[in-house]
Amino acid sequence: MSQRTIGIVGGGIVGLAVAREIAQRFPGDQVVVLEKEDRLGAHQTGHNSGVVHAGIYYRPGSLKAQLCTRGRSLLEEYCAERDLPYDRCGKLVVAVDAAEMGRFDALERTARANGVPGLTRVDGEGIGEIEPYASGIAALHSPATAITDYGVITRALGADVEAAGGVVHLAATVTAIERRGDRIDVSASGEVHTVDRLVLCAGLQSDRVAALAGTDGGPRIVPFRGEYMSVASAKQDRVRGMIYPVPDPRYPFLGVHFTRRVSGGLEVGPNAFLALSREYYGRASFSARDVRDTMTWPGFWRFAAEHWRTGITEARGVLSTRSYMNAAQRYVPSIGAADVRRGGLGLRAQAVGRDGSLVDDFVIEQRDGVTAIRNAPSPAATSSLAIAEHVVARMGLGR
Secondary structure: OOOOEEEEEOOOHHHHHHHHHHHHHOOOOEEEEEOOOOOOOOOHHHHOOOEEOOOOOOOOOOHHHHHHHHHHHHHHHHHHHHOOOEEOOOEEEEEOOHHHHHHHHHHHHHHHHOOOOOOEEEEHHHHHHHOOOOOOOEEEEEOOOEEEOHHHHHHHHHHHHHHOOOEEEOOOOEEEEEEEOOEEEEEEOOEEEEEOEEEEOOHHHHHHHHHHOOOOOOOEEEEEEEEEEEEOHHHHHHOOOEEEEOOOOOOOOOOOEEEEOOOOOEEEEOOOEEOOOOOOOOOOOOOHHHHHHHHOOHHHHHHHHHHHHHHHHHHHHHHOHHHHHHHHOOOOOOOOHHHEEEEEEEEEEEEEOOOOOEOOOOEEEEEOOEEEEEEOOOOHHHHHHHHHHHHHHHHOOOO
């Protein structure tokens, strides 16, 4: 059979994982990656907390649950093979008072249904044995939860694609997608790339790129920003691994938590607050187009009407370091506002339905030779290699 050309839009970790999977499984085909920035992993991939999740939170049977479990194993193997940073420092999910125990018990049932490896439940004394400075009445300990550097992994995946004969184009902004017979023309920064199949992994731009391919109507991406605090070196030894709160099941966000970095530092965060731009990382960043797209989406106003109180609480943390750290100090009382400084900021592509629902699971759509990953929030980085397997299997590329 003649050589096929497979296009990938998006040079984050998911896009590169899909490109690598195709390039290695189908060496007779040509893989072309189009990334609009001048580097790989420029947005969500390069601005997250580096956590490798073990599957504690996700609805049993969901794509998230299935692909996180598989993806964590594949990612650990990949990092070992490539000698990339990977530290199984473990995580505690801590309940600090009796009011949280209902949610805590439900979370434990979910984690066990998902087969989280090595999961144990500990009491207050057990918390102290694992994290001496932590405070709480009960916790779930996940020793398989790890930290890594997803930017480093993404660049390694890109090198794998090129080693297998694929091509990675940087500074290639996709502006049009048009089907011509049984092929697809993709216009990017003045060039037209003609492909037989196309995979869209555009992250914060996933709804817009999907619309170029003729898929519209929702969900719409509403960007949320997450700010981190960096803990001063004198207090960095107060946390050995990761300390998380019991999450609120109404939201896909996990709450402000303590996380070690593979570089050696300790961070607190992120929070989750509505962003006024999808791609700019200053605290006062603003994009008229991004704000307009958020404000004209009916689902945003339905979501805001239901959850405005939570928005006010998050706003306090954005404006005040002390307010930000008040929540975190419930878990590690000895690290307060005087022990941190404002660190980095990340942006999360949160898909919101027309009805105002926050789309929680991965969403992957197919139409006329185009596979669109419409929603891939956390744990997408953890799951990236498994997402690639899943997407390629659905594409039916076998000859």
